[in-house]
Amino acid sequence: DIAAQATRLSGIVASANTFTKIDGCINEGNISDTDVKASNSRVAGIVSAGSTNVFITNCINSGNVSFPVAGDTTHGYAAGILGQANNPIEIVGCTNTGSILTDLVKAGEKYVGAILGNPNNKAVTISGCKVGGKVGPVVEDADNKVVTLSAENFEAYIPLSSKKGSCKFEGNTCGN
Numbered sequence: 001d002i003a004a005q006a007t008r009l010s011g012i013v014a015s016a017n018t019f020t021k022i023d024g025c026i027n028e029g030n031i032s033d034t035d036v037k038a039s040n041s042r043v044a045g046i047v048s049a050g051s052t053n054v055f056i057t058n059c060i061n062s063g064n065v066s067f068p069v070a071g072d073t074t075h076g077y078a079a080g081i082l083g084q085a086n087n088p089i090e091i092v093g094c095t096n097t098g099s100i101l102t103d104l105v106k107a108g109e110k111y112v113g114a115i116l117g118n119p120n121n122k123a124v125t126i127s128g129c130k131v132g133g134k135v136g137p138v139v140e141d142a143d144n145k146v147v148t149l150s151a152e153n154f155e156a157y158i159p160l161s162s163k164k165g166s167c168k169f170e171g172n173t174c175g176n
Contacts, residue, residue, distance in 0.1 A: 001029045001031075002029060002030075002031050002032070003031075003032040003034060004033065005033070005034050006041070007040060007041045008041070008048040008083075009033045009042070009043045009044075010027075010042075010044045010048040011031050011044075011045050011046060011061065012045075012047060012059070013025075013046070013047045014049075015047075015049045016047050016050040017051045018052045018053055018054075019052070019053045020050070020051075020053075020054045020055070021055045021057070022046065022047060022057070023055075023056075023058055024058045025046060025059045025060075026059070026060045027046055027061045027062070027063050028062050029063045030063045030065075030066070030098075031043055031044070031045060031063055031064075031065045032066040032067075032068075033067045033076075034068065040076070041076040041077070042076070042078075042083030042084045042117065043078050043079075043083055044061075044065060044077075044078065044080065044081060045062075045063055045065050045096060046061050046080075046081045046094070047081070047082050047083065048082075048083040049082075049084045049086060050084070050085055050087075050089045051086045051087050052087040053087075053088075054087075054090075055090050055092070056081060056090070056091045057092045057094070058094065059081060059094045059095075060096075061094075061095070061096045061097070061098050062097045062098050064098045064099045064100075064101065064133075065078055065079065065080060065098055065100045065101070065102075066078075066102065066138060067101075067102035068139075076102070076111065077104075077111040077112070077118040078100055078104060078111070078113075078117050079100060079113045079116050079117035080096025080113070080131075081096055081115045081116065082115065083118065084117055084118040085116065085118065085119050085120050085122045085124045086120060088123040088124065089125075090127075091115060091116065091124065091125070091127075091129060092125070092126075092127050092128055092129070093127075093128045094115065094129045096114050096130075096131055096132065096133060097133050097175060098133050099135070099146075100112055100114060100133065100134070100135045100136075101136060101146065102137065102138060103137050103138050105136055105137045105160065106141075106143075106144050110160045110161055111161055111163075112135060112160050112161070113157060113159035113161065114131045114133060114135055114149060114154065114157045114158055115131060115158045115159065115172075116159040116161075116167075117159065117161070118163060119159050119161055119163055119165055120163055120165070121163045121165030121166075122165055122167075123167070123168075124165075124167045125167070125168045125170070126170075127168070127169070127170040127171050127172065128171045128172065129158075130172070130174070131149055131154045131157070131158060131172060131174055131175060132149055132154075133148075134146050134147060134149065135157045135160060151173075154173075154174040158172060
């Protein structure tokens, strides 16, 4: 388990830069970012941020990801596999069964997802991934509830973001 105040926090790789392949990694630990000052934090089970030509394949996150307070509450990202895409990225054959809980779901721009937190309007391909767990706020209220992912709703939570851009979602399934 990792609990820290950090702008890049994950179970495997903090920042994957150009031409990085991450294959077959497993995170079982809970990841909790307690950063209350930074305005651009990324937290995820596998990789917090990825750049050009990053390939994340066959990775598994079963740990819970928690981001209770995110800087200015609009510019933080939380996800099971990848926090933020900074350029085109491929996520193939990965599994997330951990719960992703962050009060970012209460913000106007939601940067949270079972697989990807912020597509950042980049050309991200997510294919053959298995999604499970829960997505929602750390603290529920009348308008924001924790959602258990199911076959009926999981596609909406792969990334729960308005900046999906030209993302492609192919052959993903729900594993709850």
